[in-house]
Amino acid sequence: xxxxxxxxxxxxxxxxxxxxxxxxxxxxxxxxxxxxxxxxxxxxxxxxxxxxxxxxxxxxxxxxxxxxxxxxxxxxxxxxxxxxxxxxxxxxxxxxxxxxxxxxxxxxxxxxxxxxxxxxxxxxxxxxxxxxxxxxxxxxxxxxxxxxxxxxx
Amino acid sequence: xxxxxxxxxxxxxxxxxxxxxxxxxxxxxxxxxxxxxxxxxxxxxxxxxxxxxxxxxxxxxxxxxxxxxxxxxxxxxxxxxxxxxxxxxxxxxxxxxxxxxxxxxxxxxxxxxxxxxxxxxxxxxxxxxxxxxxxxxxxxxxxxxxxxxxxxx
DNA sequence: CTCCTTGCAAATTGTTTGCATACCT
DNA sequence: AGGTATGCAAACAATTTGCAAGGAG
Numbered sequence: 001x002x003x004x005x006x007x008x009x010x011x012x013x014x015x016x017x018x019x020x021x022x023x024x025x026x027x028x029x030x031x032x033x034x035x036x037x038x039x040x041x042x043x044x045x046x047x048x049x050x051x052x053x054x055x056x057x058x059x060x061x062x063x064x065x066x067x068x069x070x071x072x073x074x075x076x077x078x079x080x081x082x083x084x085x086x087x088x089x090x091x092x093x094x095x096x097x098x099x100x101x102x103x104x105x106x107x108x109x110x111x112x113x114x115x116x117x118x119x120x121x122x123x124x125x126x127x128x129x130x131x132x133x134x135x136x137x138x139x140x141x142x143x144x145x146x147x148x149x150x151x152x153x
Numbered sequence: 154x155x156x157x158x159x160x161x162x163x164x165x166x167x168x169x170x171x172x173x174x175x176x177x178x179x180x181x182x183x184x185x186x187x188x189x190x191x192x193x194x195x196x197x198x199x200x201x202x203x204x205x206x207x208x209x210x211x212x213x214x215x216x217x218x219x220x221x222x223x224x225x226x227x228x229x230x231x232x233x234x235x236x237x238x239x240x241x242x243x244x245x246x247x248x249x250x251x252x253x254x255x256x257x258x259x260x261x262x263x264x265x266x267x268x269x270x271x272x273x274x275x276x277x278x279x280x281x282x283x284x285x286x287x288x289x290x291x292x293x294x295x296x297x298x299x300x301x302x303x304x305x306x
Numbered sequence: 307c308t309c310c311t312t313g314c315a316a317a318t319t320g321t322t323t324g325c326a327t328a329c330c331t
Numbered sequence: 332a333g334g335t336a337t338g339c340a341a342a343c344a345a346t347t348t349g350c351a352a353g354g355a356g
Binding site (some may be wrong): 025029057070078080084101105114123129130131132133134135136137138139140141142143144145147149 | 196200223229231233237254258261263267276279281282283284285286287288289290292293294296298299302
């Protein structure tokens with residue numbers, strides 16, 4: 001019986017901290033894994049986990065997402081639409097750190113994902129200059145998407 | 154009687170859109186200008202504007218900040234502490250675009266500002282690749298500040 | 307005079323918290 | 332057994348909205 005390595009990692013990190021391995025925690029992470037690349041709100045996750053585990057409470061989902069983020073198992077982004085979103089990022093892309101950015105159109109609100117990490121150099125520079133040890137970053141570009149830019153002319 | 158150029162700019166932009174120049178709008182922008190470099194919440198701005206103009210309502214401050222941001226007169230940042238913050242950025246630094254980033258310590262929550270814009274190249278790249286016209290960006294680095302990194306060893 | 311804007315208060319909504327119970331280890 | 336985790340419901344807090352009155356063009 002093979003065990004997904006994200007799940008294994010979760011269990012390790014939980015034990016490390018003296019926390020407990022529960023069905024709810026496993027399911028929340030698993031839902032994020034099955035929707036990699038999707039920016040999910042707590043409510044989204046709640047909806048999906050509920051299918052397999054109807055007794056789960058929304059508060060547990062919030063607490064679990066926070067926990068997963070603290071343990072660096074998931075990424076967190078805020079697209080300024082009033083709710084925080086989570087996604088599994090770096091875990092699935094081999095050893096490389098997660099690295100996609102978001103382009104948010106100020107006119108139509110569309111959110112476009114943009115791959116490619118060009119910030120590594122900058123992070124090194126920050127560490128040397130300030131002593132701040134960078135673990136992750138969140139980058140958003142605001143502007144006009146191709147269509148809206150065209151329409152504005 | 155000289156008029157601050159941010160105020161002049163505000164008036165221009167408002168007229169352009171057929172909107173009205175009101176005391177409240179002028180004061181909100183002026184408070185941000187007097188606190189350049191500070192990341193202010195709506196409540197902060199409300200508190201300061203109230204000194205000169207006690208009748209102002211908090212809702213107006215929210216509406217005005219949103220408006221100023223729409224008109225690109227101020228920058229907006231979300232430091233994940235539950236409220237949106239505004240600041241005057243690029244307007245005051247000559248022609249250069251606003252460009253400071255935020256380092257957020259995951260352990261103690263401290264927020265450190267970091268100057269220097271190394272994203273220009275990246276923005277150009279995005280425009281060429283995707284057709285998305287970048288107007289502004291928001292960059293946050295998560296990690297451990299010097300003190301917390303030390304303490305963790 | 308017209309329509310934009312404001313102030314107030316009520317409504318919304320994402321998220322957090324208290325607490326008794328249930329569950330890992 | 333013992334402390335952690337959960338579900339539920341109530342509490343919170345930032346922000347938004349409806350509406351009548353006020354003010355700019």
